[in-house]
Amino acid sequence: MPYGVKLKGLNGNDMKEFAFLPKTRDAVIAGAQAKDVDSVFAINENAKALHPDFQELTVREIIEHTDAKTFILGNEDGSPVAYFKAGQYLSLQFVIDNSILTRPYSISSSPQWCAMGKYAVTIRKNPGGFAADKILDTLRVGDKVTASAPEGSFFYDKIRDGSHVIAVAGGSGITPFLSMAYAIRDDIEDFDLTILYGSAKYNNILFKDELKSITQDCARVKVVHVLSDDSREDCESGFITADLIKKYIPADGSYSIFMCGPDAMYKFVQGEIEKLGVEKKFVRRELQSVTKNVSALPGYPAGCADSVFNVKLVRGEEIYEFSAKADEPVLVAIERAGISAPSRCRCGECGWCRSKLLKGEVFIPEETDGRRWADKEYGYIHPCASFPVSDIEIEVPGSYI
Numbered sequence: 001m002p003y004g005v006k007l008k009g010l011n012g013n014d015m016k017e018f019a020f021l022p023k024t025r026d027a028v029i030a031g032a033q034a035k036d037v038d039s040v041f042a043i044n045e046n047a048k049a050l051h052p053d054f055q056e057l058t059v060r061e062i063i064e065h066t067d068a069k070t071f072i073l074g075n076e077d078g079s080p081v082a083y084f085k086a087g088q089y090l091s092l093q094f095v096i097d098n099s100i101l102t103r104p105y106s107i108s109s110s111p112q113w114c115a116m117g118k119y120a121v122t123i124r125k126n127p128g129g130f131a132a133d134k135i136l137d138t139l140r141v142g143d144k145v146t147a148s149a150p151e152g153s154f155f156y157d158k159i160r161d162g163s164h165v166i167a168v169a170g171g172s173g174i175t176p177f178l179s180m181a182y183a184i185r186d187d188i189e190d191f192d193l194t195i196l197y198g199s200a201k202y203n204n205i206l207f208k209d210e211l212k213s214i215t216q217d218c219a220r221v222k223v224v225h226v227l228s229d230d231s232r233e234d235c236e237s238g239f240i241t242a243d244l245i246k247k248y249i250p251a252d253g254s255y256s257i258f259m260c261g262p263d264a265m266y267k268f269v270q271g272e273i274e275k276l277g278v279e280k281k282f283v284r285r286e287l288q289s290v291t292k293n294v295s296a297l298p299g300y301p302a303g304c305a306d307s308v309f310n311v312k313l314v315r316g317e318e319i320y321e322f323s324a325k326a327d328e329p330v331l332v333a334i335e336r337a338g339i340s341a342p343s344r345c346r347c348g349e350c351g352w353c354r355s356k357l358l359k360g361e362v363f364i365p366e367e368t369d370g371r372r373w374a375d376k377e378y379g380y381i382h383p384c385a386s387f388p389v390s391d392i393e394i395e396v397p398g399s400y401i
């Protein structure tokens with residue numbers, strides 16, 4: 001064997017065939033007919049259908065809830081939309097009052113709906129917030145919405161997770177779990193699901209009837225309402241504590257904990273989960289929002305909090321200049337200026353908005369700094385999780401969502 005290399009499992013004949021391979025291949029190429037190669041490959045078409053760059057959807061129906069709306073988005077002709085795993089989200093882009101708003105929303109429908117060409121997303125009122133209320137007030141049936149392909153890794157994985165998922169939900173954080181519950185009922189997913197759903201009052205509960213109907217149809221899904229400001233015999237009272245979670249842990253001890261809800265809930269429940277001693281890999285949380293009070297974080301430079309800085313943005317041949325508030329992520333300033341920039345998770349995690357910081361400085365909270373080591377070294381930032389602390393110049397990628 002040349003150079004003393006030994007290949008396991010190969011004998012002399014294999015090596016001879018290997019040596020003749022180029023000649024055989026050349027002969028096949030020489031003997032081939034001169035005709036065009038098919039321009040459409042089924043595998044490429046399937047990949048495109050599963051992972052489109054973006055989807056142009058239409059608002060087909062709006063369902064009103066007490067303080068939220070569910071938007072049924074889909075293809076007008078009913079052709080299938082990109083498939084998703086229950087728990088994933090869509091990044092939706094709206095143009096409202098000359099501002100471009102891109103926000104991630106968990107899909108609340110069953111994956112089965114994809115074949116019917118539609119998804120459901122639910123948006124809850126967020127008084128004082130920039131996007132949710134504008135979208136709720138503005139979006140009408142028939143309007144067009146640009147959506148990403150389904151994104152995110154907040155879904156059940158048989159190899160990684162226990163056979164039972166204990167879902168801790170707060171407020172509109174119920175939506176990915178509603179989708180999981182539908183997927184189990186529809187035999188698309190194969191795990192047991194117990195949802196501990198925290199709400200202030202019984203009347204605040206979102207999707208109460210839908211959840212009840214799923215549990216009646218499917219014994220693998222259980223829903224426990226936990227009310228902080230109300231008490232009823234058929235509900236738990238107080239907060240989702242370690243003791244409460246313990247009550248619903250399956251006897252075989254094979255479980256994962258998934259969380260989705262407001263930041264205050266994460267902070268509280270995280271502490272309770274630590275008391276249970278659950279291994280980290282069995283605890284999953286949906287996207288967290290970027291901090292609202294950045295100047296209170298350790299390491300934030302003194303004297304910046306109320307400042308407004310200049311931003312120079314370079315995108316290919318285009319150059320834009322606008323201002324950015326110190327307490328808002330750079331991405332929000334870009335959108336306020338009416339410029340379309342890539343964004344999906346909006347919490348520093350996915351890297352989709354990755355941009356080069358050419359000049360100036362930004363503050364990046366540690367808890368939402370999802371950059372790779374090399375990106376930190378070479379001056380890349382995620383504008384969705386970076387706050388300006390001086391005038392800055394950045395170079396952003398193309399204008400897709």
Ligand code: FES
Binds near residue numbers: 353
């Ligand atoms: S949008 Fe995901 S990291 Fe910025």
